[in-house]
Amino acid sequence: MTEPILEVSGLVKHYPLTRGVLFKKQVGAVKAVDGVDFHLDAGETLGIVGESGCGKSTVAKMLVGLEQPTAGRIRYRGEDITRLSGKALKAVRRNIQMVFQDPYTSLNPRMTVGDIIGEAYEIHPEAAPKGDRRRRVRDLLDVVGLNPEYINRYPHQFSGGQRQRIGIARGLALRPEIIVADEPVSALDVSVQAQVINLMGRLQEEFHLSYVFIAHDLSIVRHISDRVGVMYLGRIVETGRDAEIYDHPTHPYTQALLSAVPVPDPEAREHRERIILAGDVPSPTNIPSGCRFRTRCFKARERCALEVPLLAVPAEFRGTRGPAAHDSACHFAEEIRVVPPETGREHGNGPG
Amino acid sequence: MLLEVRDLHVEFRTRDGIAKAVNGVSYGVDAGRTLAVLGESGSGKSVTAQTVMGILDVPPGRITGGEVLFEGRDLLKLKEEERRTVRGAEMAMIFQDALSSLNPVLTVGDQLAEMFTVHRGMSRRDARARAVELMDRVRIPGARERVKQYPHQFSGGMRQRIMIAMAMALEPKLIIADEPTTALDVTVQAQVMDLLADLQREYDMGLILITHDLGVVADVADEIAVMYAGRIVETAPVHEIYKAPAHPYTRGLLDSIPRLDQKGRELYAIKGLPPSLTAIPPGCAFHPRCPLARDVCRTDEPPLYQVGDTRGSACHFWRECLHD
Numbered sequence: 292m293t294e295p296i297l298e299v300s301g302l303v304k305h306y307p308l309t310r311g312v313l314f315k316k317q318v319g320a321v322k323a324v325d326g327v328d329f330h331l332d333a334g335e336t337l338g339i340v341g342e343s344g345c346g347k348s349t350v351a352k353m354l355v356g357l358e359q360p361t362a363g364r365i366r367y368r369g370e371d372i373t374r375l376s377g378k379a380l381k382a383v384r385r386n387i388q389m390v391f392q393d394p395y396t397s398l399n400p401r402m403t404v405g406d407i408i409g410e411a412y413e414i415h416p417e418a419a420p421k422g423d424r425r426r427r428v429r430d431l432l433d434v435v436g437l438n439p440e441y442i443n444r445y446p447h448q449f450s451g452g453q454r455q456r457i458g459i460a461r462g463l464a465l466r467p468e469i470i471v472a473d474e475p476v477s478a479l480d481v482s483v484q485a486q487v488i489n490l491m492g493r494l495q496e497e498f499h500l501s502y503v504f505i506a507h508d509l510s511i512v513r514h515i516s517d518r519v520g521v522m523y524l525g526r527i528v529e530t531g532r533d534a535e536i537y538d539h540p541t542h543p544y545t546q547a548l549l550s551a552v553p554v555p556d557p558e559a560r561e562h563r564e565r566i567i568l569a570g571d572v573p574s575p576t577n578i579p580s581g582c583r584f585r586t587r588c589f590k591a592r593e594r595c596a597l598e599v600p601l602l603a604v605p606a607e608f609r610g611t612r613g614p615a616a617h618d619s620a621c622h623f624a625e626e627i628r629v630v631p632p633e634t635g636r637e638h639g640n641g642p643g
Numbered sequence: 644m645l646l647e648v649r650d651l652h653v654e655f656r657t658r659d660g661i662a663k664a665v666n667g668v669s670y671g672v673d674a675g676r677t678l679a680v681l682g683e684s685g686s687g688k689s690v691t692a693q694t695v696m697g698i699l700d701v702p703p704g705r706i707t708g709g710e711v712l713f714e715g716r717d718l719l720k721l722k723e724e725e726r727r728t729v730r731g732a733e734m735a736m737i738f739q740d741a742l743s744s745l746n747p748v749l750t751v752g753d754q755l756a757e758m759f760t761v762h763r764g765m766s767r768r769d770a771r772a773r774a775v776e777l778m779d780r781v782r783i784p785g786a787r788e789r790v791k792q793y794p795h796q797f798s799g800g801m802r803q804r805i806m807i808a809m810a811m812a813l814e815p816k817l818i819i820a821d822e823p824t825t826a827l828d829v830t831v832q833a834q835v836m837d838l839l840a841d842l843q844r845e846y847d848m849g850l851i852l853i854t855h856d857l858g859v860v861a862d863v864a865d866e867i868a869v870m871y872a873g874r875i876v877e878t879a880p881v882h883e884i885y886k887a888p889a890h891p892y893t894r895g896l897l898d899s900i901p902r903l904d905q906k907g908r909e910l911y912a913i914k915g916l917p918p919s920l921t922a923i924p925p926g927c928a929f930h931p932r933c934p935l936a937r938d939v940c941r942t943d944e945p946p947l948y949q950v951g952d953t954r955g956s957a958c959h960f961w962r963e964c965l966h967d
């Protein structure tokens with residue numbers, strides 16, 4: 292086995308909740324990320340899914356250094372980058388770049404597209420000699436499918452999908468090995484979404500990129516990911532290869548999540564069982580004891596309030612080599628198939 | 644038919660010229676049925692709905708043609724005060740963004756009760772009791788205590804259920820839900836859609852569900868109308884359209900969504916972008932993006948051709964699309 296390109300262990304981010312104006316007193320903490328472990332192999336895509344507020348973006352920000360972890364390690368090629376500083380840190384940072392969700396607010400409206408993409412070279416001048424930067428930016432525009440002549444235009448002159456391409460070009464400028472993409476297509480319309488997803492797929496091959504791909508749309512995550520991690524209230528509750536998670540989920544939360552996704556096939560309506568979860572996600576300031584999912588879990592029992600389930604292959608599957616034998620943080624894990632094999636028409640190649 | 648929109652035209656005066664947002668839209672829905680209006684952003688779904696509800700911004704908006712028949716009466720010919728009694732009592736609307744459609748400085752109980760005091764002349768006390776009942780009905784736990792809370796004290800899913808309660812208050816015959824779950828997580832979306840479907844069944848309401856989500860449509864709709872650049876390009880019963888779309892745009896949309904049951908190869912992607920509504924291409928508005936386009940498409944606007952007994956497609960070459 293080769294070493295993973297990125298390895299995250301025990302990652303925690305707590306935001307202190309304070310009271311008082313003059314003498315700030317900590318009265319609690321928003322446990323945005325509360326003990327996350329995963330690894331990313333070179334050239335693969337790890338998808339991270341979960342509902343709003345479960346900590347996906349906070350994980351992303353820590354990976355690219357926009358937030359400082361409260362605890363835990365982020366190892367890039369074996370080296371813990373949370374302990375690096377100065378030059379050494381800067382050198383590593385170049386290799387891990389981010390693409391943001393919102394193509395409307397993540398680009399500075401007063402900068403030209405050329406300056407936005409080229410800005411990275413100001414921070415990392417060693418990445419490209421000064422005389423060569425314009426040419427590089429043009430190349431990047433071309434790579435993401437935009438006309439290089441647009442280099443002097445401003446963000447408002449582009450559509451949402453085009454702005455997302457600009458964001459991707461900016462992410463690629465330093466030739467990183469890892470791209471952390473936080474909901475890169477969530478703000479886009481269906482037809483444009485497909486264009487951007489395809490682009491990301493092509494770039495991955497061309498530049499041997501490794502992706503951490505964050506989204507709340509489970510179909511998109513399946514489409515693009517080799518492995519998937521399902522997050523709930525600051526932790527990964529189940530992780531495995533895409534078919535293990537989608538076709539053989541063993542955690543009740545994953546099962547509920549998958550069963551709730553509407554599939555574009557009216558025939559599936561009748562023979563599909565929905566797991567409708569009760570209630571809302573608890574506040575991250577007040578995480579339930581034991582299993583954090585227990586307040587909404589349809590299978591919760593006494594033990595669930597007492598013991599924290601660990602993320603590991605559940606005992607009942609440990610001996611087997613089947614697809615249910617993957618990490619799942621549940622005391623009563625069992626395999627339930629919730630995604631119907633779609634019966635509708637074959638996925639086509641469009642008209643013509 | 645409970646509601647029938649006929650050949651509706653709406654435009655907006657903008658800095659760049661006249662934006663033709665709705666260009667001859669016709670659709671209808673019966674009591675107890677669900678019509679899904681599907682389309683990408685800017686295709687005119689909301690403007691059509693606002694015109695039906697009588698809440699279009701005029702100006703800059705202008706209705707330049709068409710009829711909105713509600714139980715046979717053309718609502719566009721009514722005076723504003725008559726319109727107001729139809730709104731709320733006979734038809735109601737649910738919006739995507741519940742937080743901004745609820746009044747932040749009134750408790751949800753007061754807002755719900757107001758429906759009954761204003762429209763039904765109930766006493767405050769009775770209205771208050773009805774408000775609690777309604778909150779119960781939309782499955783808000785602890786309704787009796789929570790009527791005293793303000794909108795921001797509820798989660799997104801609960802706020803959307805309160806919006807549904809407001810819309811349901813006077814037991815209207817028609818509900819228009821404009822992207823009611825777009826801002827919600829899938830598990831919450833499932834709760835809300837489940838509730839909406841139950842209520843619709845119970846009260847035998849007509850429902851117009853506006854969405855861009857092909858999955859949601861497949862789950863709940865009886866009929867679909869697909870919009871593109873302010874026109875209906877395809878209408879059909881839900882089962883038929885997913886099996887065999889009769890318009891290249893619908894077909895492209897269906898082929899461009901990733902699926903939950905399989906890992907992807909390259910997705911089909913409709914090339915280009917939707918047109919600007921101030922400069923809709925002549926002929927078929929979809930022609931610059933359509934792989935089947937020919938000369939006639941650039942000059943002749945396709946009417947909504949009848950496809951079998953139950954369907955319509957605004958494509959000169961619908962046969963080719965359907966059978967290919």
Ligand SMILES: Nc1ncnc2c1ncn2[C@@H]1O[C@H](COP(=O)(O)OP(=O)(O)OP(=O)(O)O)[C@@H](O)[C@H]1O
Nearest residue numbers: 306321323342343344345346347348349350507575
């Ligand atoms: N700077 C901050 N101070 C306090 N709390 C924060 C801060 N940033 C995030 N949080 C909280 O941490 C939790 C996780 O937030 P995060 O943005 O990571 O969620 P997410 O999974 O990306 O959600 P979404 O799907 O809505 O983007 C939320 O409860 C959020 O309110």
Ligand SMILES: Nc1ncnc2c1ncn2[C@@H]1O[C@H](COP(=O)(O)OP(=O)(O)O)[C@@H](O)[C@H]1O
Nearest residue numbers: 655664683684685686687688689690700703920
């Ligand atoms: N108040 C308004 N003033 C100017 N243009 C508007 C206004 N409301 C809507 N439009 C325009 O009408 C078109 C259709 O909008 P809309 O019906 O909201 O689309 P959809 O709901 O399908 O996303 C868009 O181009 C939009 O910008």
Ligand code: SF4
Nearest residue numbers: 582585588595621622
């Ligand atoms: S440990 Fe208990 S509460 Fe948690 S997911 Fe499993 S069954 Fe549900």
Ligand code: SF4
Nearest residue numbers: 927930933940958959
């Ligand atoms: S009329 Fe022509 S351009 Fe329009 S959808 Fe049909 S084939 Fe395509």
Ligand SMILES: [Mg+2]
Nearest residue numbers: 347348349473
């Ligand atoms: Mg986020």
Ligand SMILES: [Mg+2]
Nearest residue numbers: 688689690821
């Ligand atoms: Mg709209």
